[in-house]
Structures are given as structure tokens and as C-alpha cells.
Amino acid sequence: xxxxxxxxxxxxxxxxxxxxxxxxxxxxxxxxxxxxxxxxxxxxxxxxxxxxxxxxxxxxxxxxxxxxxxxxxxxxxxxxxxxxxxxxxxxxxxxxxxxxxxxxxxxxxxxxxxxxxxxxxxxxxxxxxxxxxxxxxxxxxxxxxxxxxxxxxxxxxxxxxxxxxxxxxxxxxxxxxxxxxxxxxxxxxxxxxxxxxxxxxxxxxxxxxxxxxxxxxxxxxxxxxxxxxxxxxxxxxxxxxxxxxxxxxxxxxxxxxxxxxxxxxxxxxxxxxxxxxxxxxxxxxxxxxxxxxxxxxxxxxxxxxxxxxxxxxxxxxxxxxxxxxxxxxxxxxxxxxxxxxxxxxxxxxxxxxxxxxxxxxxxxxxxxxxxxxxxxxxxxxxxxxxxxxxxxxxxxxxxxxxxxxxxxxxxxxxxxxxxxxxxxxxxxxxxxxxxxxxxxxxxxxxxxxxxxxxxxxxxxxxxxxxxxxxxxxxxxxxxxxxxxxxxxxxxxxxxxxxxxxxxxxxxxxxxxxxxxxxxxxxxxxxxxxxxxxxxxxxxxxxxxxxxxxxxxxxxxxxxxxxxxxxxxxxxxxxxxxxxxxxxxxxxxxxxxxxxxxxxxxx
Ligand SMILES: Cc1cc2nc3c(=O)[nH]c(=O)nc-3n(C[C@H](O)[C@H](O)[C@H](O)COP(=O)(O)OP(=O)(O)OC[C@H]3O[C@@H](n4cnc5c(N)ncnc54)[C@H](O)[C@@H]3O)c2cc1C
Numbered sequence: 001x002x003x004x005x006x007x008x009x010x011x012x013x014x015x016x017x018x019x020x021x022x023x024x025x026x027x028x029x030x031x032x033x034x035x036x037x038x039x040x041x042x043x044x045x046x047x048x049x050x051x052x053x054x055x056x057x058x059x060x061x062x063x064x065x066x067x068x069x070x071x072x073x074x075x076x077x078x079x080x081x082x083x084x085x086x087x088x089x090x091x092x093x094x095x096x097x098x099x100x101x102x103x104x105x106x107x108x109x110x111x112x113x114x115x116x117x118x119x120x121x122x123x124x125x126x127x128x129x130x131x132x133x134x135x136x137x138x139x140x141x142x143x144x145x146x147x148x149x150x151x152x153x154x155x156x157x158x159x160x161x162x163x164x165x166x167x168x169x170x171x172x173x174x175x176x177x178x179x180x181x182x183x184x185x186x187x188x189x190x191x192x193x194x195x196x197x198x199x200x201x202x203x204x205x206x207x208x209x210x211x212x213x214x215x216x217x218x219x220x221x222x223x224x225x226x227x228x229x230x231x232x233x234x235x236x237x238x239x240x241x242x243x244x245x246x247x248x249x250x251x252x253x254x255x256x257x258x259x260x261x262x263x264x265x266x267x268x269x270x271x272x273x274x275x276x277x278x279x280x281x282x283x284x285x286x287x288x289x290x291x292x293x294x295x296x297x298x299x300x301x302x303x304x305x306x307x308x309x310x311x312x313x314x315x316x317x318x319x320x321x322x323x324x325x326x327x328x329x330x331x332x333x334x335x336x337x338x339x340x341x342x343x344x345x346x347x348x349x350x351x352x353x354x355x356x357x358x359x360x361x362x363x364x365x366x367x368x369x370x371x372x373x374x375x376x377x378x379x380x381x382x383x384x385x386x387x388x389x390x391x392x393x394x395x396x397x398x399x400x401x402x403x404x405x406x407x408x409x410x411x412x413x414x415x416x417x418x419x420x421x422x423x424x425x426x427x428x429x430x431x432x433x434x435x436x437x438x439x440x441x442x443x444x445x446x447x448x449x450x451x452x453x454x455x456x457x458x459x460x461x462x463x464x465x466x467x468x469x470x471x472x473x474x475x476x477x478x479x480x481x482x483x484x485x486x487x488x489x490x491x492x493x494x495x496x497x498x499x500x501x502x503x504x505x506x507x508x509x510x511x512x513x514x515x516x517x518x519x520x521x522x523x524x525x526x527x528x529x530x531x532x533x534x535x536x537x538x539x540x541x542x543x544x545x546x547x548x549x550x551x552x553x554x555x556x557x558x559x560x561x562x563x564x565x566x567x568x569x570x571x572x573x574x575x576x577x578x579x580x581x582x583x584x585x586x587x588x589x590x591x592x593x594x595x596x597x598x599x600x601x602x
Contacts, residue, residue: 040068040166041382043185043198045173045211047071049085049149049364050350051204052156054371055165056100062379067165068196070187072205074170076157077150079277084229084328085149085363086273086281087260088113090434090507092364093144094442098508099368105155111146111276114139114258116360118426120419121488122265125310128238129247132419133491134426134588135259137251142507146258148275173210176201180344199345200378206351212337217348219336223410225357226293227333228302229271229283231325232317236272236280241312250491260361263310266417267291269359270310279325282317285358287413299327333357334409340370340398343391345381347374354402357409360429365437366402369446373398376447393452400456401437404466407473415480419487423588424534425476427497431530434503435523436465442508443516454517461520465527467554472531475558479538487590497584499526528553532575533585539565540594547593550574 042058044051047069058065077083088096093113097103117135124130160167170189177184183201187194203211212218237257239248263270267290273281284296284305296305303321306314337354341347349370356362373394381387408429415421445451455462495501503523511519532551535558539545543562552573556565568574 039066039196040198041066042068042200042202042378043183043196044069044202044204045176045185045187046204046206046208046350046352047073047153047157047167047169048083048204048206048350049153049156050206050352050367050371051202052153052160053096053100053367054202054204054349054374055160055167056156056163057371057375058378059160059163059165060100061375062382063164065378065382068198069160069165069167070171070173070185071167071169072172076154079148079150083149084281084283084358085361086147086275087271087361088144088147088364089361090140090142090144090504091438091441092361092368093142094438094508095364095368095371096145097143098442099372102159105159106145106147109151109155109276110148111258111274112139113144113146113260114255115144115260115494116262117256117259118262118264118422120264120417120422121486122263122309122417123486124488125263125265126312128241128312129244130488132423132487132489133250134423134494135251135256135492136495137493138495139255141501141505146260146274148277148279151276173205176211176214178344178346183346200381201346202374203346203348203352204350207355209348209352211346211348212352215339217338219338219354221334221336221354221356221406223334223357223406224332225285225287225334225409225413226297226329226331227283227285227358228296228327228329229281230299230302230327231275232280232282232320233278233323233325234280234320235274235278236282236316236320238272241316247491262359263313264416264422265309267413268309269416270306270313271358272313283358290413293329293331297329297331299324302327336402339395341373341377341391341395343377343388347377349374356402356406359409360433362405369401369441370398372441372444372447390449393449394447397446397452397456400462400466404469407470410473411477412473415476418480418483418485420485420589420591421476421479421483423492423590424538424585426494427500427585427588428472428476428530428534430494430500431503431527432465432469434500434507435527436461436520438507439509439511439516439520439523443511445516445520448513448516451513451516455520461517461524464554465524468524468527468531471553471557472534475535475538478558479542482542485591490590492588496587499530499581499584526581528575529578529581530585533578533581536577537585537589537591537593541591544594545569547595548577550576 044055051069055067055069058067115136119131119133121131171187173187175186182197185196238261239256257274261272268286271283296302334356340353350367377387377391440446454460531553535551536549540547545565550569552571556568
């Protein structure tokens with residue numbers, strides 16, 4: 001249920017007006033504190049998605065934890081708010097639904113998401129029926145949501161207050177003095193400076209990155225992408241972009257528009273996301289090597305840009321420009337951090353730490369991951385457990401995961417208009433995401449040192465997974481240099497691909513420690529078979545190698561020549577064709593297969 005009842009909204013008002021909710025007056029100009037005299041166990045600076053969910057997670061796992069959230073915004077957030085972060089992927093959805101028990105709220109106050117949906121083939125941007133469409137025909141077995149961030153954050157504030165978390169709105173954190181004996185945090189409210197002391201300080205100030213700036217933790221990421229987005233107070237339903245009934249009927253009515261719909265083209269993608277109350281979020285995300293930022297950095301320019309690259313979409317959206325609600329841009333949005341967690345009792349979460357790319361919506365995934373690591377450290381520390389080793393392991397794991405994930409995006413925008421490559425990339429990226437991070441996260445694997453030790457050991461699952469993924473992403477890039485085909489006129493149901501359906505259906509399944517390890521081992525085996533089959537097909541196309549060649553997905557590189565590939569295919573680690581995976585990948589493969597020299601078959 002939605003939390004903003006009449007009574008709750010009255011209490012919300014109190015929070016915005018004064019400190020009436022806080023249990024004691026806030027100290028002015030507090031001096032350094034002895035650990036046992038700190039006002040709070042945890043002060044969280046920033047009450048956006050990351051800060052509020054962390055507060056709830058901490059309170060859930062340790063009810064005695066004294067938490068203060070300081071949020072600069074004075075008022076409750078407006079609906080269809082200023083923020084992006086509307087589409088949830090499975091890991092983020094699991095975090096909100098299952099870890100924080102917000103399932104009922106998401107079901108009744110937000111929209112159920114109809115998965116991700118891609119319209120490839122930009123050559124046919126004037127006729128949606130000719131574009132290759134990839135998505136499901138049914139709701140994904142593991143539910144996810146499209147969230148109105150204003151609505152969600154307001155609900156989280158109410159939920160937090162109800163659980164005894166203290167929240168001050170209109171409180172801008174101005175500085176923090178870090179000391180393991182007790183951090184001293186200063187903030188301004190109504191032009192008056194206040195100070196509080198806390199054992200832990202967590203920065204969740206988003207791109208303001210208060211702590212990162214103070215500690216010089218900023219780290220650049222070699223991924224430079226720009227975005228512009230706007231909201232319309234109108235429902236945009238892709239079903240009605242064509243009168244072609246057989247195209248429409250590929251999916252039951254009223255479902256397509258609930259997906260995160262992507263229009264893909266060289267160097268860009270456009271999102272269309274539905275929000276509650278029939279509003280729609282639309283965004284352009286583009287690599288400046290293909291589309292200069294100043295070609296779409298105002299609403300007028302965005303509409304002109306759409307007319308050029310996505311003319312059908314532009315013609316539909318133009319009818320609703322009088323319902324424009326907001327327009328925002330963000331330049332070069334990706335960045336990294338040198339550190340995320342410290343045993344000196346500080347941490348950064350959400351965009352105060354790092355951000356990669358909105359494709360596949362990993363923003364809330366990383367919030368779930370970060371908050372889970374932070375909540376575990378704080379819990380253990382408050383229970384007097386030594387957290388030195390854990391803080392190092394968690395920090396290292398976060399960096400490994402984040403930097404491995406970056407390979408999905410780096411230099412990839414040039415491939416977004418190449419249909420067959422994108423079909424294989426989508427299969428691969430989804431399979432990897434569902435097979436390993438989702439399974440580990442929903443089974444607390446990332447905070448289990450025994451699991452992490454095995455995972456991160458020199459030839460452990462994590463290492464092999466990273467190598468496999470790097471090799472595949474390199475394969476897509478190399479393939480892109482030689483790709484000349486146009487493929488069109490297909491509608492593909494992702495759950496016809498059996499291995500994808502299986503991996504999706506297993507999200508959220510519970511395993512004990514031994515089962516978890518064997519599950520991610522067996523999922524890695526499956527990924528090896530998928531990568532070997534994709535390799536086989538691409539190598540056949542690029543190097544004329546046999547379509548049934550054995551493939552060692554770790555050792556064989558697509559950049560090798562035919563002689564080298566055939567030699568490596570005889571190695572012990574080379575995998576034979578797996579018939580069921582061959583059929584799965586075949587369902588998304590439309591390029592010609594070279595059966596023998598000069599003989600092509602479909
Ligand atoms: C173009 C784009 C599209 C995206 N799309 C998606 C998507 O579809 N799905 C998804 O999951 N993620 C998406 N993201 C990422 C998503 O926006 C972020 O993951 C998420 O908003 C980060 O939440 P946060 O709480 O860290 O930061 P914010 O939401 O920015 O919250 C930070 C809070 O801190 C407060 N604050 C700042 N400074 C101070 C201060 N000094 N004192 C007190 N308070 C302060 C702010 O007022 C704010 O409320 C997208 C990002 C981009 C750039």
C-alpha cells in the first residue's frame with residue numbers, strides 16, 4: 001500500500017517544518033565526541049533513494065540503531081519528479097521488494113514493468129513494424145517495476161519515520177570532520193548551523209559527492225556519454241505506432257507500453273518509460289563521438305534530433321509537447337571512486353560513489369549492493385566485531401564488480417545500430433547478469449566471506465566470469481569493425497530462448513552456502529556454453545571456421561586468424577557444440593552461416 005495516508009502526510013509536514021520528529025534537540029557547535037557519547041550511531045547525508053533505503057535496511061537488521069538522515073530538499077518531492085532512475089532491473093527490484101519488504105508498496109503505488117524491450121534496426125526508424133523487436137510476450141517471471149521517484153522517495157520518508165528513523169528535511173550538510181572516535185557533522189537548516197556527532201557517517205548526497213570531494217576520492221572513468229530527458233503528462237503507447245494488426249498482436253494489448261522501451265541506433269539509444277498516472281519519461285543517451293551533446297541539449301534541439309534519427313517517435317511525441325513537465329540534461333555522467341567503504345567508519349553509497357551508464361538500469365542495483373555491504377559493516381561494528389578485513393573485501397569486491405560491469409558499455413555505443421551484434425549482446429548481457437550477480441545478491445553471497453573467498457580466488461568463479469565477459473565484449477567490438485549487414489522484420493520473444501527463461505525464472509531462489517557455490521558454478525558452465533556458441537557463429541562469419549568447431553571461450557580470441565583458431569580448437573579445454581544452446585542462440589541468429597567455403601546456408 002502507499003504510505004502517504006492522511007495521518008502520515010501530516011507527520012511528513014512536521015518533518016519539513018521543524019525538528020519535532022527528532023527525539024532530542026540538536027546540539028549546536030558540538031565538539032568532538034567520545035564514541036560512547038555520539039548522538040547517533042549513523043548519520044546519513046542525503047535522503048534520496050540510496051540514503052533512505054540504507055536507513056531502512058539498517059533499522060530492519062538492527063532495530064536499536066540510532067539513525068539520522070539529513071536531506072537538503074525542504075519539501076516532499078513532487079510526483080514525476082526531477083530525477084531519473086525510474087526503471088528497476090531485477091537486482092534493484094529484489095532489493096526493494098524482498099530485502100526492504102516494499103513489495104506491497106511497489107505493487108500498489110507503482111507500475112509493474114514489462115521487462116526491457118528493444119527496437120533495433122535504425123534503418124527502419126520510420127516504420128516500427130520493420131524493426132527487429134526483442135522483448136518478452138509475458139511479464140518476466142521475476143517481477144520488477146517502473147517507479148515514479150518522487151512518489152517512491154516520499155513513501156520511503158514516511159516508512160522511515162514510522163520505524164523510528166530521524167529525518168530532517170531542509171538540512172544541508174556543509175562539512176564533516178572524520179574521526180574514528182566520532183565524526184562531527186555540520187549542517188545548515190533555515191540559515192542556522194547545527195552539529196551532530198555520529199559513530200558512522202555515510203555519504204548519500206548523489207552527484208554532490210560531499211565525502212569524495214573532501215577525501216579526494218574522485219576517479220575518472222573512460223566512458224564519456226551524455227543524456228537529455230523529459231517527462232510528458234501523457235501516455236505514450238508503442239502499440240499504436242502502427243496499424244499493422246499482426247505486428248501489434250505479437251504482444252497482448254496494453255503490455256508493450258509497460259516495458260522500458262529502447263529505440264537503438266548508431267551511437268545512441270532512446271528510452272520510453274511509463275510512469276503512474278499515465279505520464280511518460282523519455283530520454284536520449286548518446287556517445288559524443290557519434291552525436292554531439294549540443295545537438296540535443298535543449299528540448300527544442302532534442303525534438304529536432306529525434307526528427308532526424310527517430311522520426312516516427314518524434315511525430316508521436318510532437319503531438320504531446322504541450323504536456324511537457326520538465327527537461328534535464330547531464331553531460332559525461334559516468335565516474336568512479338577510489339574507495340567506497342572504510343573501517344574508519346565512513347562509506348559512500350549511490351551516486352555519491354560511482355555511476356556507470358543507464359542502459360539496463362544498473363543504478364538501483366548498485367544502490368542495493370552498496371547498501372548491503374554498508375549495512376553489514378555497520379551492524380557488525382556496532383556489535384563490536386572487527387571489520388577491518390570485511391571492509392577491505394567489500395571495497396575490493398565493489399570495485400571489481402563495477403569495473404567489470406563497465407566493459408558492457410565502454411566503446412559499445414557504436415554497436416547499437418548493428419542489429420545482429422546487438423541481438424547477441426543482449427542475450428549475453430542478460431544471461432551474465434541473471435546468472436551470477438543476481439544469484440549471489442539474493443543469497444547474501446556478497447557478504448559471505450567464505451563465498452567471496454572462493455569466488456575471488458586466483459582461478460575462482462569471479463575470475464573466470466570476468467575473463468569470459470571481457471572476451472565476449474571484445475568479440476562484439478571486433479565483430480563491429482567488420483559488420484555490414486541489415487537485418488529486419490523480426491519479432492523475438494526472449495523467453496523462447498530456453499537458457500534465458502531458465503536464468504530469469506531462478507532469480508530469487510534460495511540456496512544454502514554449498515548449494516549457492518554449486519549454483520554459480522553451474523551457471524558459469526552455462527555461460528561458457530553460451531559464449532562458445534556465440535563465438536562459433538561469429539568466427540564462422542569472420543574467419544570461415546567450421547560452425548561446429550570446438551571452442552575454448554577463455555583461450556580463444558576472435559582476433560586470432562583461422563589457423564590459430566583451428567589449432568586452439570583442438571585443446572583440452574575446448575567445448576563441443578551443445579545442441580540445446582545451439583538451438584537457443586539460433587533463434588536470435590539471422591546472419592548467414594558459412595557451411596563450407598563459398599556455400600551459404602540460413
Ligand atoms: C540519464 C540517467 C538515467 C538513469 N536511469 C536510471 C534507471 O532507469 N534506473 C535506475 O535504477 N537508475 C537510473 N539512473 C541512476 C539513478 O538516477 C541513480 O542511481 C539514483 O538516482 C541515485 O540515487 P542517490 O540517492 O544516490 O542520489 P540522489 O537521488 O541524487 O539523492 C541524493 C540526495 O542527496 C541530497 N543532497 C545533496 N547534497 C546534500 C547535502 N549537502 N546535504 C544534504 N542532502 C544533500 C539531494 O537533495 C538528494 O535528495 C540513471 C542515471 C542517469 C544519469
